Amino acid sequence: MSEIIDLGERERSLKSLGVVSYLLHTIVAVAAVLPGVQAGVALLLVAIILDLVKKDDAAGTWQASHFSWRIRSVLWAGGLYLLTLPLWLLFLVPGMIAWTLISIWLLYRIIRGWMNLSANRPI
Incomplete structure (x- = not known):
């Protein structure tokens, strides 16, 4: 039997943002290997800006590690x-x-992080 956890409005909002951010990361990783897809760089910037702006809102919660995880993932992938x-x-x-x-590595980090986020666990 699964336990239902009430996250509270703040944590639900942060979790929704996390889902959007992980989705943007997924699109970037896939778009990077598709010729002619230009949305990758723009979405990479949107994802990291979202995470940087909202990172402080997650301080002290289990979701703070997800923000750091996504920011590091973007910085490493972007640099590579x-x-x-x-x-x-x-x-x-x-x-x-x-x-x-690089995209396979980024997808691994996205999947691992997204699975933990879905289970309400830090990464």
């Missing part, structure tokens, strides 16, 4: 995408392989 951008531009196949590997 930028670092491997010349491979993509100069040598299509190695760039595609690099971005696919």
